Amino acid sequence: MEGEKKAMRKIIHIDMDAFFASVEQRDNPELRGKPVAVGGNKQRGVVAAASYEARAFGVFSAMPSVTAARKCPDLIFVRPRFEVYKEVSRQIHQIFEEYTDLIEPLSLDEAYLDVTENKKGMPYAKDIALEIKEKIFQKTRLTASAGISYNKFLAKTASDVKKPNGLYIIYPHKAEAFLEQLPVKKFYGIGKVTAEKLNGMGIFTGKDLKSYSREHLHRWFGKSGEFYYRIVRGEDERQVHAHRTRKSIGAERTYAENIETKEAVYEALVPLAQEVSRRTQKSRLKGKTLTLKIKFHDFEIASRSKTFVQAFDDEAGILLGAKELAQQIPRQPFSIRLLGLSLHNLSDEAQEGQLRLELT
Known part of the structure; x- marks a missing residue:
């Protein structure tokens, strides 16, 4: 950070602008300048991403x-093209790696970078962020926004200040004033429900939140109270972790017509098992716990899980386990709008060896 002693951390948060929708507009000129939603349709489903033209309408x-x-x-x-998004994300991460190995991806379109000690020996995080933004645009024709500060929370908060295609720095000596004027609903980690609860208590800004003691916040919000107490004071000691442990690998589908029979469920599980197997093998991981997620026509959600003796990643094993879990679907007769499959208790393929599926 400019003007700060050497020990001060320099954290950049890069966030691609309306990533999925921007990729679609890049690849299809007819979509440019128009309101675009990736995922779902006019009858059902959920929006995965919205272009800025769509966001202007509240989408x-x-x-x-x-x-x-x-x-x-x-x-x-527009139907999502996740393989395309993954490839673009890979290109972006190659750019990050030119500057640091301390990269913590949060999703395909955003990541933290610790550039305190960077590969190019550049003294200013701002210059690094500007170079990264320019290289991303030259490589992908997409824009990114960057936030810079001395910790992850502030860098993440800063990246949202001047979207799209923006850059904002929260300097250490200005962090307190910045946080005091910030509406609590814009604090990363404070969701809509909590923000409404805080507003109902007369807490609208960081300054309002800061006026309450650690004990008060803990009494009202439990462990989260400690988090709120620290972030409003700009305190966040979390490190940028280059290797995040993946907890699950899964796939799910929302159907145009509700599934009404067990036979139709079994048929629908086939492509899900194929996709989970593909993703698991690509990650060189195996899992011991298989979970089936069911969303009914009235949006009630249920799930069934089973843990196996040995970890597995093969399509046949996943499908066999999924069909077994499908036998436990509650609510007979049923009408299902979404099915999901996921593997948990993941382990590295090298550790597991060539183990075969054994059902308990």
């Missing part, structure tokens, strides 16, 4: 597509 990710279509009648729905 955002995780919104039911029916709601999105109501908010923006001219919304264009």
